[in-house]
Amino acid sequence: MEIATIKDIAKALNLSTSTVSRALRGSYEINPETKRIVLECAEKLNYRPNPIALSLKENRSRAIGVVVPEIDNPFFSQAINGIEAIAYNRGYHVVIFQSHESYDREVVNIQHLASRRVDGVLISLSGQTTHVEHLKELHTKGMPIVFFDRFSDEINTHKVVADNYQGAFEGTEHLINSGKKHIAHLAASPTLSITRERINGYKAALEKHGIPYNEDFVKYCNFSIEDMEKVIDELLSQPILPEAIFTVSDRLAMACLKILKKRNIRIPEDMALMGFSNLKVAELLSPSFTSVIQPALEMGQRAAELLLDLVEKKSKIPVYQTITLPTELVIRDSTKTASE
Amino acid sequence: MEIATIKDIAKALNLSTSTVSRALRGSYEINPETKRIVLECAEKLNYRPNPIALSLKENRSRAIGVVVPEIDNPFFSQAINGIEAIAYNRGYHVVIFQSHESYDREVVNIQHLASRRVDGVLISLSGQTTHVEHLKELHTKGMPIVFFDRFSDEINTHKVVADNYQGAFEGTEHLINSGKKHIAHLAASPTLSITRERINGYKAALEKHGIPYNEDFVKYCNFSIEDMEKVIDELLSQPILPEAIFTVSDRLAMACLKILKKRNIRIPEDMALMGFSNLKVAELLSPSFTSVIQPALEMGQRAAELLLDLVEKKSKIPVYQTITLPTELVIRDSTKTASE
DNA sequence: TTGTAAGCGTTATCAT
């Protein structure tokens, strides 16, 4: 990996490194002829500036850190896709970190990010995270941070989220409109902002249609399959069986399908199933699975734009904003909708 | 972002930077008491070594670059998951690049990687890539490179692949065993190594069972949905309709489902559908969709291990190997299998 | 227009 440096060019041309440096970038104060020679030589030696030296000098890395619970989750990989697109266009690299839904791991990630001297951080909190001192410290030290999807109110910065309230409202209302009254809501970690927003949307839809809220129909579970199945089993072992289940993730829907199948409960005849989803393979799914699609890609893009604006100090005094992007209700089997 | 440096500690303690440096790492040649004081002060100032300065000095970045066609593809996001796990454990960071199946973009990615001074590269080639001079140059300059999934024979290095031949063979044989004779094979780019291997497996299964190979049943298509649908339409407009379609990706299977639905062809009664898949939501799929699952996570892990061994020169004279991991045939609806 | 020198944070070498 022998790579030519500015010194090599200087030596080859009998110039000083500063002249070479000037020729290579700002063309001010430089003899056009010298510049030509330098560029030619740089080309010949296949010179590439060393970004590490640059980083050391400028105290910036031209890289942003992204902390997500799991890369291998369609929502986050789509979001990263959006982030990468924007970062790439603006000359930044993306360094990925996974918290694996663990608070401890998230803290370690943040330490790594800080010591890696990334120029900014995009983060979606882990399901375990209940306090954010680790981020607060980083933020007060001046590190630009932008939340997407899962945020904390304790840090005053940009937030880019899906309209979880409206998404849950519409989804729930769709179930109500197709004749369901007993609707269960299978939520994720109660500590997450998205969980609260979704439950509120769910409640609002029930209320609008005069359906009493039944606490037993709302279940929380973490991200392990075992836990999901346990919770679903509990839900289905109650005296009153729901007529529909609204899940907040594909994995939960999957777990539901499995349990329902085991109990010989037919979908959608015996029980309707719907929920938040991010699969790109909609057509491969059971046609009766109506879903609330999140704008993952766009969330990533918007978050990255906001972050890079902060990093590049486009606005001297940042006015932090919360951007809420709409979800989309996708009904696959329209025949089922109007009926009943 | 004011972060304490070794200088700050030295100043605070009236020591030289070299003493502080020694106290901080190698504990040889240092007064235990001095060491204690330094560590205490470092703790107080929340000192974190600057990896950029380290990188400059050591001419290494402790980061590896990963080039994949699309992050937002379950196969690659699972592979990245495996890569990240290994890299994390061994103290490396992962910098992600996407080629978006474009050769030009892949070349740019490689340039970025090189100038970023990553310590090694993991790559799965783009569907457009037919020559690999960009990688050859990097490799001959000494950059460790490991291929996973999609490789080129022109570069002598480690390769980690799925057993595409066997996967396609088993999948095709499964269709044959369930009574199908006219089996179409929907392949990806003909330039990719995986495409060749899979077609060979497909052919071998046909041959084993005495079914003549029909060229019209093998179609190539690129990664755009439009192209997929066009090719599938062509396939279904031929004089002899296949009884089964073997697809090499989830997106292709999806496109098939769409077209088949439009033409009112029932699955699996009129036409069986199966193929390579990487979805984690198997249970959400149509129960008749049999799939050949690729060991994406493990491929990422193995590739990362091999790369980091190269990077750390564990073996002075590397013996490059090709690791082939088995695929898994997952039959969801066992009732259909034995019948017919 | 070009060269000299200092500095970014760290470590290794060579004094002391």
Place this chain on the structure above:
DNA sequence: ATGATAACGCTTACAA
């Protein structure tokens, strides 16, 4: 056991 200095690659006052 500790300190001074050079070096990693690059930019930028400041000098010439």
